[in-house]
Amino acid sequence: MINTLLYLSLSSAANAETEPLCNSPYQNGFGISCSSSVMIADCQQMKCLPTGRYITVCSLCRTGLVPINGVCVNQTTARDYGDISVCQKNDETNPTHCISCSKNGSSNNYFLFYGGCYLATQWPGNSYCLSASNGVCTNCNTNAKMVFTNPNTNAQEKCILCSDNIGFGGSKGIQGCADCMNRNSAGSTDIQCLRCKAYDTAPIDDACIPFGRHTCADGHCTRCYKTHIFHLGGCFTRGGSRAEAICASNNQFEIGDYSACKACVNTSEAPDQGNCKKHSEQNKCTKSSTGSCSDCLHSNPGSTFLFYGGCYDATDVPGKLICSTSSGGSCTSVVNNSGVYLNGKTCYFCNDTANSGISNCLTCSYESSVVVCSRCGSGTARSLDGRECLSDCAFPLRKYCSNDVCICECEVGHYLSGNTCLACHKSCAFCTGPSADQCEACTQGWLWRYDENDHLTCVGVDGCGDGFYPDVAESACMPCDINKCKTCVKQSNVLCTECSTGYISLNETVCVDSCAGEYMEPSATGARRCICQEGYTKNADSSRCVPVHPCPSDTSGCSRCDSAGYCMKCANTDHVIQLGRKSCTSECPLNSSPLYEYICVCNEGFVLTNSTCTIVPTTTSGVPVTTMIIAIAVIVVIVGVLVGVLCWYFLRNKRKRSLRPRTVSKMSESMGLVGSVDDF
Template sequence: MGLYNSSGTCTPCTDSCAVCKDGKSTGCQQCSPGKVLEPSVVANGNAKCVDECAVGDDCAECGITIDGSRYCTRCKDSNMYPLNGVCIPNTQKDAYCTNKANGACTTCSGAAFLMNGGCYTTEHYPGSTICDKQAGGKCEKTKKEYGISDDGKLLECDPTCLGCTAPGPGRCTRCPSDKLLKRASGAATGSCIDPNACVDGYYADGDACLPCATPGCKTCGHASFCTECAGELFVSLDGQSCLGECTGDKVVGEVPGGVRRCWCERGFLPALDRSECVLPTECPPDMPSCAACDTSGRCLLCAASNHNIQTDQRTCAEGCGARASSNQGVCHKNS
């Protein structure tokens, strides 16, 4: 039994009413388990709670359970259809159900969304607990642990998901704020994982954990930029491939801090695009954060080892900002 505010006093709703507008029997906005709202809720915003679906009276199939209450998915009378899980006559058909067959709705109007043979509204319970946004007769964004399939079937997501396209792991579309959605390249669904589990060929990108694009890459800071290769492979000079050996003029293999990478011989530095090794020169006086430059006055090496060359190619700072990613100490604008 719920409570409502009566002139500043918390007052119990009527029996079987979990949420209510007032103390009247017709003032319910959500029912207790085993009860459902009468269809008049779509017109009034509140209604009376009645017994949940039972096969025999108006309903032929009670095929869906939401928060402990059963709802109708197909009516016995072909001239009726389920609205918010309760059978109603065709007099309200045009407003919510645009096509029906055998006592069930097959398409809904823009005022509702299709779910398990019925039309549900996001403004009223139980549709309000399932769907956050409806459009074109379908639910565009589900709430809580639910998902809705393309053909309008309610799905209980894996417990780790906030939204899904099908039951079970690996079908999540949304995760809690403290998780990342780990998915394959180009995939719309995946699994919800802890951020510290986004390793071994994957990288964190916003609220997603995505695979590194480089074959053989163990860790990467961006899809195209590898920071460590698996096994005995070397990270290439440009950070975009994993190599069995380092080749190229003045290019050698080294293992700083245990990471195998291709780098330049002593006295040389990688060009800004990391395509070759070049002789560095002194930087202009107005570039104090840079330790070495190329002949065009672009920064090749930061004075601080933990800084990155910024996208202006003249300054160094920690990180790269929200719109760029680091590759071998150089910030590149995200595409």
């Protein structure tokens, strides 16, 4: 719409209109720019008239000249262009145009046209008028299509230019129109434009504007988009009065993106490729009395076929959108998904209920003398058997839509058997039959897995079986993908929790037949798995056992050490841990022997001093120092015990003395109480 308005604004500026310069009824101020240098020099600005699409003539000259046969002349130059004497000038001194072409009562076949005198028997006058009398055109040349006859018989100007958007006596042309014709039917103008001057415009709703989605070229159209009806090179909005005067709305239809007509309002016309055209201009249609065709040209193989009152060509649009082959004036095969089916030699729309079609059906087929719909429109859904387009689907059916195409399908938990929906197995959301192994998708809470026959089955969370684990997020039993693994779990990775019989889990990702790694052995309880011996732990990938505390660099021959870095086991089982526990060799050093055959200790009478066994030192009396030390220690302990016992004894006696008087007093009180009881 914006482009159209912009175009009209620019066109209006180019064809600027001015007020009439005189009181002559044969001048209305209409004019366009001149096309030649001579015209530009002698004609007043924007006062030329079109003669066809490319040539112009002058209607208002510069002072001193008058238009004779479209050329501005004076008394001297007129002899080369015509008889200037027939022109009654608007001003004898400073003329610019003629106000009559019958001076002295004789016009000699001249006629007045937009302020100029033209000879009706030669060009350019004969482009406008076929005959003249008394200086006036009596018969406009409508065959040339540059002018149309003014329907207002009281107006002075009988012939009006197609592009004159000012007009005479209330009748006017269409701005930018090159070819036109009188229109007898009702409308917004008195003419119908057949071709526009500008190549990138076309007659759209009685205006020369850009043609958009219509098929147009060289100023006119050959086909219209489905929103408009075609007629004589123009397109008219469906539902408007102009379109209704061409083809009644009940006879309008669409073929793909094109509009078409079944019967033309003007019975002298008939549909050709869906467009109303004069029957006299066609050679394929046998016309009926109702503005349509009853038959089409018979040829074999041929390309013409009859379709809803019109003759169509199977090799050109829109005909080829319907029919792929034809013969003898009939279609022999239709285009797939064209919305048309073939019954015998006649094509019908799928939604043509008057001819066994289905309401709202867009595409269909004809099977066993029955129309079967494959796609429904208008939000309706295809029934199971394709014989209806339904607004809703009753249980056990449901309405399913995708990309604006809807179908009735079996509700979740049902499958189609013939034209009936039956219940699936309880584990199946979608299925092809009643069995559990005929599932296509599982009911919520069930997991899918493929059995040994590659059939999809639905199982509970405990039914995945060996080699699979339940993945609730995926609603599936997923394979462990660990060779010889019986059960597994999914954490960050899949871990094997139990291997198949005869296999042991090495590191929860590999199952082996034995624990072959050094310091590795099978577990004694629980699921069989390889564990490390005491003092060893598994490495990063759990493939082998390594010491819990690796031996530091100052050790030699040790395979295991404690946290302080002392040797606890020799790498060579025939070696023993040496004194100081920093190395392993085959023999113990002097004055030492192997304890339990694995660690060297000093012999009796020797002590370890700086990783060496030395003899125990003695006193002057010959008693070994160690013996003397032990004796002294025993004496000290005995004395300490005696002192402790004495201290306890004295403290206990002292406590008894401090408590004695209080005890006697209480005893006296008790005796007194007894006496009082006796007295009673």
